[in-house]
Amino acid sequence: MKPGYVYILTNKNNTTLYVGVTVNLGERIQQHKNKHDKKSFTARYNVDKLVYYEAFQEIGDAIAREKQIKAGNRAKKIALIEKKNPDWEDLT
Incomplete structure (x- = not known):
């Protein structure tokens, strides 16, 4: 199977969150931009x-993680982001 990524995007004011999954993170982010x-x-x-973002060896694992993140509330998503990226910097 292919590797995969789950990712969270936001807008410039950090007010809207989007959770997605892809096999090619760089290409997918460029599509969004x-x-x-x-x-x-x-x-x-x-x-x-x-x-x-999180990287996985198999896309199925990334999809499962995406569903898990989406099932959580906004506060859980924010906590997840701030644990790895406290300044909400653009990781691209």
């Missing part, structure tokens, strides 16, 4: 700042 799909959630809300 370039607003590849103009009607997507991330394009409409200018969500393109990478603030958190």
